[in-house]
Amino acid sequence: MTEAASLPEDTGDVRAVLIEWYESDHRDFPWRRTTDPYAILVSEVMSQQTQLERVEKAWTAFLDRWPTVADLAAAERGAVVSFWSDHRLGYNNRAKYLHTAAQQVLDEHDGEFPTSPTALRSLQGVGPYTANAVASFAFNEGNAVVDTNVKRVLYRAFDVPDSDAAFEDTAAELMPEGASRVWNNAIMELGGVACQKTPRCDAAGCPWREWCHAYQTGDFTAPDVPTQPEFEGSRRQMRGRVISVLKEYDELPLDTLGPRVRVDYSPDGEYGRAWLRELLSDLEADGLVETDEHDGETTAQLRQ
Missing domain, CATH: 1.10.10.10 (Winged helix-like DNA-binding domain superfamily/Winged helix DNA-binding domain)
Known part of the structure; x- marks a missing residue:
C-alpha cells in the first residue's frame, strides 16, 4: 500500500460481516435486480448528481420506451434528449453520450457490451467510475469502487489518509477476490444508509462498529464532513x-x-x-x- 491504513488483522471477518449485513437487508433499487449491462449503464448515467428516488421513476420509464441497447441506438437523439430534460436528469450532454454509447455497442462491439472497466471506457461518456460500476454490477469483473461515500467509510472506519492513492489501495485490499458485484454494492450501501455525513451507526446496525476508528473515538469528520456532526447524543x-x-x-x-x-x-x-x-x-x-x-x-x- 502506498500509505498506511489501520486495517484490522481479522480482515476476513470485516469482509464477511459487511456482506452479511448487505444481503440481509438493503435498499431495493430495481437496477440491483438485474445484471443487464445496458440497464445498469442507464442507471449509472442517470444517478450522476441526481437523487436516486427520482432516478428510479425515470429509469423505469426510459427502459419502457427503449428496452434494449438496440432500441436506444435506433432512437432519434432529440427524443432521448427531450426525455432527459422532461425528467430533470441534469446535463443533457449525458443523454447525448448515452445515445452515442448505445450506437458504439452495436457498431463496434456487435451488440455486446465490453466486460472490463478498461474496455468499457471506450464508450462515449463512460468515465473510470461508471466503467467500473458496470463491470462490477453486470459482469462481476470490476475493481473496488471508490466514490465519495466509500472514501467517507474508509476514512472513518480505518483512519485511511485523505489521498486518492490511499483510498484506492485500501479499497482494493479489502475487496474479496471475484466478488466485486456484492462487495461494491455493500460498501456503497454502508456509506449511503449508515455512514452518512451525519452517521447512523447504531440505528442502521453498522456491521463495522467494533473495528471503526470513528465509532470508538467519537470523531466523525471525513473528507466531505470537515466539521463535527450533531453533538447531541453522539x-x-x-x-x-x-x-x-x-x-x-x-x-x-x-x-x-x-x-x-x-x-x-x-x-x-x-x-x-x-x-x-x-x-x-x-x-x-x-x-x-x-x-x-x-x-x-x-x-x-x-x-x-
Whole structure:
C-alpha cells in the first residue's frame, strides 16, 4: 500500500460481516435486480448528481420506451434528449453520450457490451467510475469502487489518509477476490444508509462498529464532513457525561451510572449494560476510567 491504513488483522471477518449485513437487508433499487449491462449503464448515467428516488421513476420509464441497447441506438437523439430534460436528469450532454454509447455497442462491439472497466471506457461518456460500476454490477469483473461515500467509510472506519492513492489501495485490499458485484454494492450501501455525513451507526446496525476508528473515538469528520456532526447524543458526548458523573462519585455500579449518562438507559436494552461496558472500555483504554468487580457487580471510577 502506498500509505498506511489501520486495517484490522481479522480482515476476513470485516469482509464477511459487511456482506452479511448487505444481503440481509438493503435498499431495493430495481437496477440491483438485474445484471443487464445496458440497464445498469442507464442507471449509472442517470444517478450522476441526481437523487436516486427520482432516478428510479425515470429509469423505469426510459427502459419502457427503449428496452434494449438496440432500441436506444435506433432512437432519434432529440427524443432521448427531450426525455432527459422532461425528467430533470441534469446535463443533457449525458443523454447525448448515452445515445452515442448505445450506437458504439452495436457498431463496434456487435451488440455486446465490453466486460472490463478498461474496455468499457471506450464508450462515449463512460468515465473510470461508471466503467467500473458496470463491470462490477453486470459482469462481476470490476475493481473496488471508490466514490465519495466509500472514501467517507474508509476514512472513518480505518483512519485511511485523505489521498486518492490511499483510498484506492485500501479499497482494493479489502475487496474479496471475484466478488466485486456484492462487495461494491455493500460498501456503497454502508456509506449511503449508515455512514452518512451525519452517521447512523447504531440505528442502521453498522456491521463495522467494533473495528471503526470513528465509532470508538467519537470523531466523525471525513473528507466531505470537515466539521463535527450533531453533538447531541453522539458517542463523544456520552464519553464526556461518564467522566462528568464519575467526578461526583468515588465509585458507581453500572446500573447506577447508566441512567445518569442516558435518560433512556435500560440494563438489557439498546443503551444498556453492553453499551455502557463498551463506552467504559474505550475510556479505560484511554487511561481515564477503571472498572472493577465486587461480588459479581461491575463498578466504575475515574482512574487516580
